Amino acid sequence: MSNVVETVKQVVKPILEKQSFSLFDVEFVKENKSWYLRVYIDKKGGVTIDDCVLVSDELGEKLDEMDPDPIPQQYFLEVSSPGAERPLRNDDELSQAVDEYVHVSLYQNLNGQKTYEGYLRAVDKDSLTLQNDQWGKQDTVIIPKKLVANHDSQLNFR
Template sequence: MSANIKSIVEDFALTWLTEHGFELVDVEYVKEGSNWFLRIYVDKDGGIDIDDCGRISEFVSAKLDELDPISDAYFLEVSSPGAERPLKKPQDFVKAEGKTVFITTYEPIQKLKEFEGLLTKVTDEHLTVRVGKKEYEIPRDKVAGARLAIVF
């Protein structure tokens, strides 16, 4: 059910967001404790502000009222993906090239399942990450999760 709601929201939100200069980063519909949350993560060049979140929330709320795909009570949250934004779509990885990333894999690659380092190369098949002085070529189909990483 949650995958269906995610898909419905992505379908109607993507066009509107793109037309208004926003990027749909992710949609989550999750239960935490006894509460359901519909979270929409959005970004744009220069970042989003509270007014942007308000406009997007109003649009999404009105569209959800019209379509009525959710039978449970839920909280709608619209926000930026933050500094450690997830990398999911192919273009996310291309934009992250040259930045520090944190990648986890489904199975070990050269005995490691976690890689934090500079994303030096992105192809359709592999991601190359430099950790210290060593480079790792990670097959895309082995990536369990990826996000930008903050370096302190």
């Protein structure tokens, strides 16, 4: 099914570029007896329902026009944002999340804590800088990336 995902990525990218959106992910999965094509889009400031409808309509049209049909089985098309607590999976996504509120889980304690929440202020090749305003005092912590527990599930944008 990765062929379907790759085809959809190629078809949706020009639609997204035209609207200044970015592609977060594409999934083609079977749940119970139904197939779902899920396209997750993003943009600075967040995605609206109208954004999702716009992309869904254009993508649906493009896929319907293709011959041969890249998805021969019946499926449901869903276009949405990656969600408020989406994982930050790589350095590009980390860089895009600068100045956003994030949650970070660590493999081991840093300054007596294994989790941090705050505004991501900087990212470099070795560390993340978080700023938190707790109880009226502003704390800044530099977290070595090697301590971050699995980017896929433990570093989340909120």
